[in-house]
Amino acid sequence: MPADAVEARLSGAYPLEEVDALVVDLAPLLDLIDSPKIQLDLRDLEILHPSTAVVLAAVVAECAAAGRFGPTSEVLLPRKAAVRNAVRRLPGFDQLAPFFSGAGGLGGGPAGGFACHHFTSEVAARVIGRELTAALEASCEVDEPASNAIRTCLDELLDNVLHHADTAMGGFAAARGWRKPPRFEVAIADLGIGVRRSLTKNPEYASVADDMAALAKAVQLGVTSTPDRNSGYGLAVTRGLLDRNHGLLVIKSGWAELWLGSEEEAVGADAPFPGTFVGLRARTNRPFNVTEVYRSLLGELE
């Protein structure tokens, strides 16, 4: 590797609770140091969680758009065939083919168990919301109320990226379901302006002190940077769903990370995430009913 290269190395697995470790390991790329000699070492990546997929895809897209992959750049693909193929299918990774090296190369092994999507428009967001919901219906036991709630969450959270991230790059979304135990994860990431910078556009929240205060405010019903257009539903409704499900909602932006649902904790970050990450995990054998959330929130309002 050249002496002035920027190296990022991922290893093992980064489940939803470990998204901060993922950001730490990708920090050399997020720092946007002006070096064309990127080495991205994914050889020891053993599992591609939805959270890993969306953050990795967002970071790589940003680097590629900035022309940071140069002649001496290298992407070392995962050794495990299933992970390697899933990584190769991430949005934007087809453009990195000239830099691929390491174990496996082309083809071989099964595809990963889920898809990661890139979106920059409402039309694309609607298609992705529909496709990810259908994929979860097929991969884990989802009843009709849960299917409706998943679609609602997805569409609202995808629209949050388009309405608030303020980036032409748009966002990345992935979802994966499991049958035993019956559960699913959804992850959405962008490298836009982040929650605090978005929220402080609204004069009512201009004095929000830091990233953690911004996250705590952003999950409240009715809090939005654009009150004339939006109403602050997405995160508040998602939080209500995860509270009732005893699931987990992780929101990460800047130097802050907030866990809601079964575990409620405000945690700092070891490395800043320049945009916004939202990830959730829910059990499908527990209530996941958005109408119940509306009823509850309506009761609080009246």
Add this chain to the structure above:
Amino acid sequence: MTRRACARVIAVADQLGPILSGRSAGALLREQIEELARQQVEVVVDFSGVELATPGFADELFAKIDSSLVDTGQVQFTHLDAELSVLRDFVVVQRTRA
């Protein structure tokens, strides 16, 4: 006294499908309804066949529409199931209090 033209029925599911999602779609439907109302047309918005609406869509349609059109009966929302009715009440109350 203003005389209203015959009622115009908008079958939402036929026009937009069973899933109503996205602020843009909700805003376009609201603008269509308000344009008809400006022409003194009575508008019946029929939700038969609608399976789901998202809060953003519902906010654009139910909460941002000129409430006098609904109060006077010039615009009527029909065949809202229990889920849609709760969502409508939620977004209207939320925007009223905002």
